[in-house]
Amino acid sequence: MAQFINAKENLVTEAIEGTLRTSGGKLARLDGYPHIKVVVRADWDKSKVALVSGGGAGHEPAHVGFVGEGMLTAAVCGDVFASPSVDAVLAGILAVTGPAGCLLIVKNYTGDRLNFGLAAERARAFGLRVEMVIVADDIALPDVPQARGVAGTLFVHKIAGALAQAGENLDVVTKSALEVIENVASIGMSLDTCTVPGSPKEDRIEVGKAELGLGIHGESGIEVIDFVSARDAMGVVIDRLASQVKSGPKVALLNNLGGATPLEMAVLAEELMLSNIGSDICCMVGPAPLMTSLDMRGFSVSLLPVDADALALLRSPVGPHAWPLCLDTNPVEVKAIPDGLAPIKPIPSQNPQVAEFITKCCDIFIEAEVVLNGLDAKSGDGDTGSTLAGASRALKGAVDLLPLADHTQLYRAIGLELSQTMGGSSGVLLAIFFSAVGDASSSGQTMVEAFKSGMKRVQEVGGANIGDRTMIDALAPALEALPNGLAAAASAARAGADHTAKITKAKAGRASYISEDRLIGHNDPGAEAVALLFENLAD
Numbered sequence: 001m002a003q004f005i006n007a008k009e010n011l012v013t014e015a016i017e018g019t020l021r022t023s024g025g026k027l028a029r030l031d032g033y034p035h036i037k038v039v040v041r042a043d044w045d046k047s048k049v050a051l052v053s054g055g056g057a058g059h060e061p062a063h064v065g066f067v068g069e070g071m072l073t074a075a076v077c078g079d080v081f082a083s084p085s086v087d088a089v090l091a092g093i094l095a096v097t098g099p100a101g102c103l104l105i106v107k108n109y110t111g112d113r114l115n116f117g118l119a120a121e122r123a124r125a126f127g128l129r130v131e132m133v134i135v136a137d138d139i140a141l142p143d144v145p146q147a148r149g150v151a152g153t154l155f156v157h158k159i160a161g162a163l164a165q166a167g168e169n170l171d172v173v174t175k176s177a178l179e180v181i182e183n184v185a186s187i188g189m190s191l192d193t194c195t196v197p198g199s200p201k202e203d204r205i206e207v208g209k210a211e212l213g214l215g216i217h218g219e220s221g222i223e224v225i226d227f228v229s230a231r232d233a234m235g236v237v238i239d240r241l242a243s244q245v246k247s248g249p250k251v252a253l254l255n256n257l258g259g260a261t262p263l264e265m266a267v268l269a270e271e272l273m274l275s276n277i278g279s280d281i282c283c284m285v286g287p288a289p290l291m292t293s294l295d296m297r298g299f300s301v302s303l304l305p306v307d308a309d310a311l312a313l314l315r316s317p318v319g320p321h322a323w324p325l326c327l328d329t330n331p332v333e334v335k336a337i338p339d340g341l342a343p344i345k346p347i348p349s350q351n352p353q354v355a356e357f358i359t360k361c362c363d364i365f366i367e368a369e370v371v372l373n374g375l376d377a378k379s380g381d382g383d384t385g386s387t388l389a390g391a392s393r394a395l396k397g398a399v400d401l402l403p404l405a406d407h408t409q410l411y412r413a414i415g416l417e418l419s420q421t422m423g424g425s426s427g428v429l430l431a432i433f434f435s436a437v438g439d440a441s442s443s444g445q446t447m448v449e450a451f452k453s454g455m456k457r458v459q460e461v462g463g464a465n466i467g468d469r470t471m472i473d474a475l476a477p478a479l480e481a482l483p484n485g486l487a488a489a490a491s492a493a494r495a496g497a498d499h500t501a502k503i504t505k506a507k508a509g510r511a512s513y514i515s516e517d518r519l520i521g522h523n524d525p526g527a528e529a530v531a532l533l534f535e536n537l538a539d
């Protein structure tokens, strides 16, 4: 997969420049490119304890994104997944450390430990007060002597940052950082590996599998498990985590490892709250990308047991906008839907033939789901089949509740049912169609006339004419031929639907945004649906 980068060599410096340029003037960097990549608070006056963190790039917004009032004073960046050099760390320390001293917050990786550790030694030789803490919050590998440092590091940044901001001395800040490190636990899960810029992507995780307990540098997880659902995924993660943290109220940090969509992350947040530790989670940080691993399609959960003091520190306002706040969790508030939406339900009545006919029509659409989605994928968003099949399943399920013996009421009831169950353009158009057919039928029109009136209403509302590459191209000729029987209607619908493959300029629906060369040779899904319906009914 191509990536929006220029050259691998300049990737990190260019990203830093972009971040600085959009920081509202709150961030600056040291003049040490390419080897020394250090971002500092532009307004720093060395009057308080400085916090320095960092490590390889690829974890954005960590760490540059957390430089600012109430969090880090400086971030020292390496290349992608590579620890910064001793000189780079030393430059960072020297740039921000005043008489109050400096705390280095280091994630537990050999390279970072060594480079930050030696830099701390050298800074002390300059007469500076420097303390270093090592975060090892990953509980994935219970038997390793030294766990990795992952997203739980953010809790250290925030709590130590709040204390430093409040003017506490280096001992207090260091002690609180150590306390967080002692208590925090994290674990991650991913559905795919990450893409290291300039290297081919490693296709390690098979479709249908997930890796549990992976590092944030593309290291493989400790376990490959079957992926079933977001709920199961969160269940497994919480199973591992829950036993590793103290009981009582906790703050959860839900971290996007970089490539999960915000939509998925929101589902995971819901599952986290529904999990068996959900009731202990008094506050949540995220879901948000905090400590990412490039584009990894995964998430991690970090848990920190908290008392009132820790909570206040986690909730105090900060400058960096990458910190998503630490908000109270709450039950979902549900308000009544406004009056006027609850439809008047028609009185159900029986007619076995009509019930059978409706069921047959529904089955035709359910059968056609994949084919129609395939066509819509060519000209739209790939969901016409699912929309029609979903509505058909709902209609089939509700067939006994319909006024089957009164066709005028029946059309309206179908329109109502469709407007409730179908989304998408095809859904609302069919709902309009059936309610208009119902109106026409009640005014005494014959069935074919009523259907034509329904189509006319669809055209008025949707603005599509024959030749615009929509379902109208099949429906109009089919209704015209219907007085001659179903077989005639079916062949007219088929001819109309097949003709849409030659119409390269769609004038309605999503297809109108698609270029001509991509439309040619494919039937419009709505028109194909109409043709399949008539063909199968004629059989």
Ligand code: ADP
Residues within 6 Å of the ligand: 376, 380, 381, 382, 383, 384, 385, 387, 423, 424, 425, 426, 427, 429, 458, 462, 463, 464, 469, 470, 471, 472, 508, 509, 510, 524, 525, 526, 527
């Ligand atoms: P979307 O995903 O675009 O909301 P669907 O996939 O549910 O819509 O339905 C797409 C089909 O709807 C198209 O194939 C076309 O036949 C039909 N359609 C779209 N717009 C119109 C319109 N204005 N009038 C008639 N039919 C339309």
Ligand code: MG
Residues within 6 Å of the ligand: 376, 380, 381, 382, 383, 384, 424
């Ligand atoms: Mg669609």
